[in-house]
Amino acid sequence: MCGSLMHAENRSRFSADEAAYCDEFGLSPEQKHAVLERDWTAMMDLGGSIFYTFKLAMLDKKSMQYLGGVFTGMSTEEFIEAMQSGGRKFG
Structure with a gap:
C-alpha cells in the first residue's frame, strides 16, 4: 500500500x-x-x-531521522547527534 x-x-x-x-x-x-x-x-x-x-x-512531514529516533528510543535530535558522532554506541 x-x-x-x-x-x-x-x-x-x-x-x-x-x-x-x-x-x-x-x-x-x-x-x-x-x-x-x-x-x-x-x-x-x-x-x-x-x-x-x-x-x-x-x-x-516526518524525516528518516525522526523514524530512526522512534526505532531506537531516541529523540530526533539525539538520533541525529548519534549519527553525526559516528553512530549509536552499544553496550
Missing part, C-alpha cells in the same frame, strides 16, 4: 480517506490500525518495509 503513495493521485486519495484506502489493499485489522495510528514500530513488526513506511512518514 505505501508503495502506491509515490503517485500524487494516490497520496490525495489516501489523505481524503485513509481507512478506505487501506481497505482497498486488503490490510489486516492490525496493519490498518498501525497505519491509521502511525504506529511506526508496529508497521515494522507486521512486516512493513522501512522504505515503504518512509513514504507514509513523508506524508506526515
Whole structure:
C-alpha cells in the first residue's frame, strides 16, 4: 500500500480517506490500525518495509531521522547527534 503513495493521485486519495484506502489493499485489522495510528514500530513488526513506511512518514512531514529516533528510543535530535558522532554506541 505505501508503495502506491509515490503517485500524487494516490497520496490525495489516501489523505481524503485513509481507512478506505487501506481497505482497498486488503490490510489486516492490525496493519490498518498501525497505519491509521502511525504506529511506526508496529508497521515494522507486521512486516512493513522501512522504505515503504518512509513514504507514509513523508506524508506526515516526518524525516528518516525522526523514524530512526522512534526505532531506537531516541529523540530526533539525539538520533541525529548519534549519527553525526559516528553512530549509536552499544553496550
